[in-house]
Amino acid sequence: MPRSHATLPRLFVPHDLAPAAELTLDKEQSLYLAAVLRKSVGDEVVLFNGRDGAWLCRLTSDSKKSVALAVTEQIAPQTEGADLWYGFAPLKNERLDYVVQKAVEMGAGTIQPVMTQFTQVHRLKTDRLHSNAIEAAEQCEVLSVPTIAPEITLERLLADWPQAQGARKLIFADEAEASSSPVDTLEAIRGAPVGLLIGPEGGFSQSEREKLRALPFVVPISLGPRILRADTAAVAAMAVIQAIIGDWR
Template sequence: MRANYKMQRLFVPHRLTAGEPVEADPQQAHYLLNVMRMSSGSEVLVFNGQDGEWLARLAEAGKKKAQLVPVAQTRTQPPPPDLLYCFAPLKQGRIDYMVQKAVEMGAGRLQPVITQHTQMSTVGLDRLQANAIEAAEQCGILAIPKVAQVVKLDRLLWEWEPGRRLIFCDESADSNNPTEALKAVSESKIGLLVGPEGGFSDDERRQLKTLPYVTPIPLGPRILRADTAAVAALAVIQATIGDWH
């Protein structure tokens, strides 16, 4: 069954079983009761990233509290996407946008990576996870991508999973067309690496190109902002070797 985008969808960090009420968090309760003006018996869709999607009915427990009672499962839980999205952190606002779009485009795991030109020294992982959840709520996604701890690029490459192809956006590539390089990829497991606002350093680019599991791709004739490059790269990967083709 496809998602019903006309109904409010909420992520709840509780197991979902028919007839077993779950507590909405204070922000969700405020939104349902005071913003959406819902009352007892109103229906919403809930999911937890494990038990599929459920139709639930609102049961008020007070002016600031609300319970959601699962009634029936509307969609079973699919396997999580396996696309690993690695990215250099950007400034707040732009990184929020980038994470949300990555989730919408099918990223299954989110890996912040510190490169030589990364401008952000700290990364709010809780905020990134909240953005991932919000994107899933809005787009009908059932699996919630996990945000991993920040790693440096050297460590990411040293610990790279055998059998997973790493694609990185190379602004110095000779060609403007990424599809030829992508069509040569035979692995089913894919990772994407998008650099920071200043791009990869020459040393990083040389290091990446020497690794046998790495495929560099261009992203057209124009220089793209890092957040735009992420969306463009994810789209061309999904269309060429991902779950769109």
């Protein structure tokens, strides 16, 4: 996005975006623009929908209940959705919000809660996960909002994982793996689609670790000599993956 537009508010909307289109925001977004940001008729904002790129829009009505806008020009083309699958054992609210937001920033294309033996949170608010993903995309100029996949048990995830030739590898951050650099391990799977699995605060159980390590599509890696919190491990692992075999190269 041009830097001249970087300071404008960015909002995710469900509407189709095209030249000369007109649209009305919902009550929550209208209140945010008109009352919180004090935007008025003639002011500009950036809208995106995950399909049509980013568009410059101008307010034509500043009602706090229903802000109306006219779409003026596209300022960034739509980007392809990221391919990285990210699975994680749900954490408590604030840390759960954090890992979803960071996964969006780090380029995850699909985010999926995975229930493990030591998972402490078993009731998830899917709407909250979606809201956090959208908020992160709005703040970080991400045009493709990741898919929030339904929660799944680790057992079902592994049973359903595609194993055909060339299928996705599952990178498993194993806290019990001997401390070592993950560079060579990741270089060996360059070119294959990948997923990342991060366990709960108490780690994976011994039986879960044994099952994971026995599967041919699972790739265990170490994240160094220190014990990391689950949310820290997620960011560290995604950074390593993107730097070595991902879209940072």
